[in-house]
Amino acid sequence: MKLSYMSGFGNEMESEALPDALPKGQNSPQNCAYGLYAEQISGTAFTAPRATNARSWLYRMRPSVRHTAHFSPVSYPNWLSPPSTGDHDLPIGQFRWNPVPLPSTKTTFLNGVKTMTTAGDVRSQSGMASHTYAFNDSMTDDYFFNADGEMLIVPEQGRLEIQTELGILEVEPGEISILPRGIMFKMGCVDGAARGYICENYGARFTLPERGPIGANGLANPRDFLSPVAAYEEKDTPCSVQVKWGGKFYQTDIGHSPLDVVAWHGNFAPVKYDLRLFCAVGAILFDHPDPSIFTVLTAPSNEPGTANVDFAIFPARWMVAENTFRPPWYHRNIMSEFMGLIYGQYDAKEEGFVPGGMSLHNMMLPHGPDAEGFLKATTADLTPQKLENTLAFMFETRLPQQITAFAANLETLQPDYIDCWSGLEKRFDGTKEGKK
């Protein structure tokens, strides 16, 4: 399906699926056109500063409150939120997993989300969770919203059709989407099966990082973010709305589709972004900058420069640095790094980190290129070289990430991951050249 989008990040947009469905010059007229109800959804406190204030006005067939009186509990046992309880004796360490297998039975998105790590506290609205998803069945009469946080969706396999209150997005591997907190949607899979990653952000919303001396352009450019145009679903048959709220799940019945928004305006809207449009900036003489140079989106905490969670990528790019160890240096990091691979090969790992796979290098735990990668990088001819067909990413948070029991027991966990560094022998032998 060829879909239309509106361009920009965080700017005011407006869209109507029927002519003149949007009120002119005001938000809440005595009567809205077409007999629609006006409803505001706010994504920040009413009084948040203008720079961060986010809300949208929705003109819909029925107000969202038109559902049965009760929310009854439902269970998605593999979708977890922090703080993790009872998991405190889980091992720390460097972890790497092969991809979760695609489901062999009919599985919808909500059943296909599996939490790998959690950080912070969902109820105090700080921290994040890293999930994988794998599903093969589209949601039809059930809809979902996440009151706990926004969801950054990173497909690795299979296109997604995400029908939201504000319109429809199609998102393919190489693209990402942010589904704001509270916005209702149903998730469809276009290609039979879909797999990928989710960062559920409980803190302040993702925004674009400051560019500092980089200037007014580069990195993720705002015009490349796309929001959907209004598209309503008129369906007057029994449906169900599932909710994630306070780390738990609930459902309520509703006699119609909640995606009945005919027109909307505002700056609180789903977006998608093609990571291949990221304008990478890097070293053009020697060394390589910290990976923060590849930050696509950052969700700030109250401590300046110290993100609740950053989303960084390692895209195709030229490597030109002279007399330089070009892959990531060995490091220990106060922030904790959950990584995934969308396609290709990551330059710090010669093997073992595969598309759909995941790794976790937690707070202050050492890591870096594997032994083979080290050998290759220290003997390479340092001509300009293009890293082609590669796209890895990192969810990096200031908080430690606790792995879930699901992740610790996943059959795709690589028990011998640590061995990828065991070939890094002592090369010091008292001579300046070191042992070869």
Ligand SMILES: O=C(O)Cc1cc(O)ccc1O
């Ligand atoms: O661990 C990783 O592979 C990600 C990473 C890359 C890099 O170039 C510097 C630091 C860092 O954490």
Ligand SMILES: [Fe+2]
């Ligand atoms: Fe790292």
